[in-house]
Amino acid sequence: MDQTLKQRIRTRVSRTKKTDVFIPRDFADLSGGDQVLRALRALVKDGALIRLGYGVYARAVRSRLSGRVMVSSSNGFHGAALQALNKLGVPWEQGDSTQAYNLGQSTQVPVNLTVKVGKRFSRRLSDGRTELRVER
Template sequence: MPRRDSLQAKIEQRIAERSDDVFLTREFADLGGERQVLRALSKEVADGGLIRLGYGIYGRATPSRLSGKPMLANPGGFTGAVRIALTKLGVPWEPSAAERAYNEGRSTQIPMNPKLKVKGRFSRRLSYDGKPLVIER
């Protein structure tokens, strides 16, 4: 149990108060130095409260009922969490061609791999559970 006034406790409190499922490192920059914040977020990942999706991007985690391991709490899964993260980062995105074809009824194939079309500059690698996000240009 961290002390009440520690950085770890402040970060845990801020995560508990927010309804978001995705957090950026810069959202905690006012609490302490960059290295301290990264260390505290790494501890949250180790404790199972967060899942690291990529550089500076973390998702809220809940324990799986089957295995007990942490899994993303976002109802939209990894793709939904990435959409929230890209929106927070200010990167314009739209659904992939396969997802648009399925939503418009032109295809019966359900897109399974996480894929988005990014319009702006974006070079981060995002992944969850060993599956990377595929970016269309």
């Protein structure tokens, strides 16, 4: 029994344990680029994936409290955003406010995830509520 491309991508997403973030290149062996993007859009519509940005998708789960689709990562959106940067090959380090807090130089807890990127990075990563802030 042949599976559709959407079913094969859903199966691969559910079986992959080491990452919660996916890019279309991860599924290039299954079909052509246009078909993979169409299947990813359908999985976003179904609530199996959530789109974080251009060409970046994360495993999703429906919240038991609100019923909204949210990122299914151990560290939520922040963990998924950092995984996305790693997967895209973007060198990064923690932002100044996070570094100051971790070193004990500040008692103010950083609310938003802020990272410094080592090279040009113009994408926006967001889960609809929270956005990754990039320092230069």
